[in-house]
Amino acid sequence: MRFSSSVAGVLSLLCSQAVAFSLRGRDLESFIAAERAIALQGVLNNIGPDGSQVAGAGNYIIASPSKEDPDYFFTWTRDAALTMQMIVDEFIFGNTALEKYIDEYIKAQAILQTVSNPSGSLLPSGLGLGEPKYLANGQRFNGAWGRPQRDGPALRAIALMTYSDWLLRNGQSAKARNIVWPVISNDLSYVGQYWNQTGFDLWEEVQGSSFFTVQNQHRSLVQGTKLARDLRVTCTGCDQAPQVLCFLQSFWNGKYIVSNTNTNIARTGLDGNSILGPISVFDIDAYCDSLTFQPCNSKSLANFKAVVDSFRTAYSINAGIPKNQGVAVGRYTEDVYYNGNPWYLITTAAAEFLYDAVAQWRARHVLYVDETSLAFFKDLYPDVVVRQYNSGNYNSPFEQIMRAVLAYADSFVAVAEKYTPASGALAEQFNRDTGVPLSARDLTWSYAAFVTMAERRAGQYPRSWNTRQAAAPPATCSASSTPGVYAPATAAGAPNVTIACQINVIFNVNASTYFGENVYIVGNTTELGEWNADVLNTALALSAGGYSAERPLWSVNTFLPAGESISYKYARQENCGQPYLYETQNRTLTIPPCGGAAITVEDAWTGPVGTSGGC
Ligand code: NOJ
Numbered sequence: 322m323r324f325s326s327s328v329a330g331v332l333s334l335l336c337s338q339a340v341a342f343s344l345r346g347r348d349l350e351s352f353i354a355a356e357r358a359i360a361l362q363g364v365l366n367n368i369g370p371d372g373s374q375v376a377g378a379g380n381y382i383i384a385s386p387s388k389e390d391p392d393y394f395f396t397w398t399r400d401a402a403l404t405m406q407m408i409v410d411e412f413i414f415g416n417t418a419l420e421k422y423i424d425e426y427i428k429a430q431a432i433l434q435t436v437s438n439p440s441g442s443l444l445p446s447g448l449g450l451g452e453p454k455y456l457a458n459g460q461r462f463n464g465a466w467g468r469p470q471r472d473g474p475a476l477r478a479i480a481l482m483t484y485s486d487w488l489l490r491n492g493q494s495a496k497a498r499n500i501v502w503p504v505i506s507n508d509l510s511y512v513g514q515y516w517n518q519t520g521f522d523l524w525e526e527v528q529g530s531s532f533f534t535v536q537n538q539h540r541s542l543v544q545g546t547k548l549a550r551d552l553r554v555t556c557t558g559c560d561q562a563p564q565v566l567c568f569l570q571s572f573w574n575g576k577y578i579v580s581n582t583n584t585n586i587a588r589t590g591l592d593g594n595s596i597l598g599p600i601s602v603f604d605i606d607a608y609c610d611s612l613t614f615q616p617c618n619s620k621s622l623a624n625f626k627a628v629v630d631s632f633r634t635a636y637s638i639n640a641g642i643p644k645n646q647g648v649a650v651g652r653y654t655e656d657v658y659y660n661g662n663p664w665y666l667i668t669t670a671a672a673e674f675l676y677d678a679v680a681q682w683r684a685r686h687v688l689y690v691d692e693t694s695l696a697f698f699k700d701l702y703p704d705v706v707v708r709q710y711n712s713g714n715y716n717s718p719f720e721q722i723m724r725a726v727l728a729y730a731d732s733f734v735a736v737a738e739k740y741t742p743a744s745g746a747l748a749e750q751f752n753r754d755t756g757v758p759l760s761a762r763d764l765t766w767s768y769a770a771f772v773t774m775a776e777r778r779a780g781q782y783p784r785s786w787n788t789r790q791a792a793a794p795p796a797t798c799s800a801s802s803t804p805g806v807y808a809p810a811t812a813a814g815a816p817n818v819t820i821a822c823q824i825n826v827i828f829n830v831n832a833s834t835y836f837g838e839n840v841y842i843v844g845n846t847t848e849l850g851e852w853n854a855d856v857l858n859t860a861l862a863l864s865a866g867g868y869s870a871e872r873p874l875w876s877v878n879t880f881l882p883a884g885e886s887i888s889y890k891y892a893r894q895e896n897c898g899q900p901y902l903y904e905t906q907n908r909t910l911t912i913p914p915c916g917g918a919a920i921t922v923e924d925a926w927t928g929p930v931g932t933s934g935g936c
Pocket residue numbers: 523524525526658
């Protein structure tokens with residue numbers, strides 16, 4: 322038995338009832354049933370303030386209880402929204418006890434939207450909504466990070482709109498309109514205003530355009546169009562949906578989806594990004610030729626094969642696994658984070674993708690195999706040819722193909738099972754050579770991803786988000802934008818922040834540093850940590866992205882309160898925990914009055930020079 326004694330009883334009960342299944346099927350069935358319950362509880366344990374694993378957290382969904390190696394004791398907008406989407410779905414499928422978590426999320430996110438942060442603030446133009454993460458108590462996080470990340474507002478809006486749609490159908494449209502919509506509206510405004518600007522991808526590493534982000538941005542605007550109509554409110558930004566759909570097509574290179582574009586990284590572009598995207602926009606009612614890249618779409622399938630195949634040779638634990646069986650899947654093969662390993666949430670996402678595709682073919686009663694998708698099917702059903710397969714009886718080619726795809730899906734779950742410890746705990750990654758769990762323990766997103774996979778396998782599908790009514794893209798794409806309308810969602814619990822007018826300030830400082838040394842700004846304002854000695858968590862980090870032999874440039878692009886006079890200085894963080902080194906004198910800066918243009922401050926480090934601790 323792979324589980325603790327408390328679940329063993331449930332398991333043996335399930336096993337004894339499942340005699341009709343094959344041995345493999347029976348094992349997997351009972352694993353999924355037990356793990357689904359563990360996973361849902363694993364999520365709830367990581368939600369503050371009462372979650373058993375996150376003592377001290379505020380009312381937020383924490384990414385993981387891990388506080389070091391890595392420190393994930395923060396709330397990420399993306400992780401939290403994807404997790405809340407799962408909770409909303411579970412609630413709608415009948416787990417009514419979960420509604421309190423939804424209500425708490427609405428309130429907490431309304432507050433978080435108003436927290437000014439290094440990406441900016443809610444007022445006047447929504448820039449703060451692009452901040453990727455906050456401290457576990459909901460305060461701003463000042464550390465260096467890949468920001469902004471523009472998937473967060475779209476994903477949060479999607480989770481809240483899915484719940485609002487339920488409210489509407491259950492006699493609570495006033496709550497949807499007055500309490501939830503104002504939160505959603507800020508996020509959709511952000512999407513409509515900034516979708517065409519680059520930002521960091523979901524892995525927080527690449528600045529550019531990310532398929533996953535754009536795909537979810539499109540969904541959010543289409544779903545917003547429908548919800549706004551139902552609630553008789555205005556969606557600012559939703560008019561951008563056709564343009565976003567137009568842009569989405571550009572990620573396809575004729576063979577697969579290039580997950581990151583408008584960037585100059587040296588990678589193939591094959592990335593779990595493009596498997597996670599289709600499952601988060603899955604619509605059971607969608608046509609497979611929809612331009613939204615549904616799981617059953619030929620391009621999505623060709624891409625699925627390309628991405629999965631790239632991992633067959635990347636990890637030694639995948640060696641020798643035949644092409645019709647699932648493997649361990651990671652972010653992208655060039656990954657070096659923890660040496661680059663498979664992730665639980667991406668491996669189960671591969672299974673979910675295939676369950677979704679089968680559900681869509683069965684719902685449409687037809688499968689069109691074309692030149693684009695042929696190779697995907699060949700691996701699973703060698704007799705396949707380019708043609709239309711109509712649904713039929715158990716022995717029809719259509720049903721044989723469906724069973725082959727489902728078996729393929731199950732084999733990805735079996736990989737996740739193989740590397741899941743007896744406790745059922747899901748970390749972020751598992752070792753590419755040994756399969757041993759790695760990186761953050763009890764990752765909330767790993768658990769949420771397991772539950773959504775299990776829902777789809779069990780035939781539980783969220784309601785349509787209206788893909789069939791999505792407006793067609795224009796013949797020529799253009800880089801458009803709709804100015805957003807932003808206001809604190811006070812009815813949901815946001816503080817009534819007023820225009821804390823901010824000015825865009827770029828600090829450039831020349832500071833020759835050794836590899837491993839970092840530079841921060843400390844100062845007398847909230848944004849700069851109010852001279853707090855805990856520099857790491859309160860000061861503003863600079864980036865060495867523009868550092869070169871010619872110019873030892875450290876830089877940060879931030880927002881500071883208009884009209885204030887501030888004191889600040891730069892600090893160096895040493896590499897082995899030696900004390901911080903500060904500049905010898907304070908500097909002063911007067912921020913221009915409200916409405917002023919961006920300013921750039923050019924400084925040169927004046928003070929002690931650091932030495933490596935040689936650790
Ligand atoms: C932390 C990020 O969350 C992760 O995605 C990234 O791979 C590492 N930093 C390395 O940059």
